[in-house]
Amino acid sequence: MQSPEPRGPLSSALRADLRAGELSPDTVALAARTAAGSTDPLRDDDLQITLATCYELHYRGFDDVDERWEWDPALLTLRSHLEQAHLTALRELVGPLRPSDESVDRQLAALIAADDGPSLSLYLGRSGSLEQWREYLVLRSVYHLKEGDPHTFALPRLSGRTKAAMVEIQADEYGGGTPARMHSELFAGLLRDLDLDDTYGALWDAAPAPAFTSVNTMSLFGLHRRWRGAALGHLTAVEMTSSEPSRRYSLGLRRLGFDRSTTVFYDEHVEADAVHEQIAAVDMCGSLVAGEPHLAADVLFGAACSLALDGLTAHHLLDAWEAGRSALREAGRALAA
Ligand SMILES: [Fe+2]
């Protein structure tokens, strides 16, 4: 994977520096100014692609960037400016959350029940065209080709029942020992069936900001021990909101003429996530909060971020389609032609 095309002054400066092998103090200063000056960090293409570039060094890296950049102190300083802006914007997006005396699984269920974001699965299930489906998959590929990985970073921070519960969930995400059953592999098959490039990172340049905003949020929670509660809350919201929408996505693909060999990614989630939901909310989050009650607020924050960012993505796609536009960046239009 090559480092992504720049989307503004900051990503342009960072790419040039990483390739040259030297991070300029001007680029770090530019990151601080960009973070402080961005009016909408969660939709800011330049900010989000730069943050995604920093985080990707902890995943598979880039062929054109030396892997020793991963723990470069100046680059971590640059990243922290962007993380602060990102976190502040997330707090504004989800608003105040007050944990109650109820069990954390019930509080999570209430949070999900109160979510009034638009339903992408309803739209794509009932009426999405093949072109719209392909745009949706391009956007989601940024996450699903590394499905499981962002949350897995939280595992070494856990112990006992909390850890065992998370391992049980993640083992399914990774195919239970069968590479072809890994959820990222099932998603790659779905991309191929819809004539999209399934190579890791190949669709980044086409994907709009919300794709990176979602994954950057998971990476931030997973890579900072301080945010372990939010990482688990986020994973739990993903699991609790997956089963029924997956059934609708599967029906949408069948409506377009695809069969089980294509819908298997969604069919797998209908079954698995109905089970994961309980393990995540009761066993994983319940035991975490029993041991560390002060993390309840972070669990709810992580879950609320997941719901709110799904809403951001849904709005991005549905607004573009309603206006008769492509939801992808210009680089991606050819993909969906
Ligand atoms: Fe999955």
Ligand SMILES: [Fe+2]
């Ligand atoms: Fe799952």
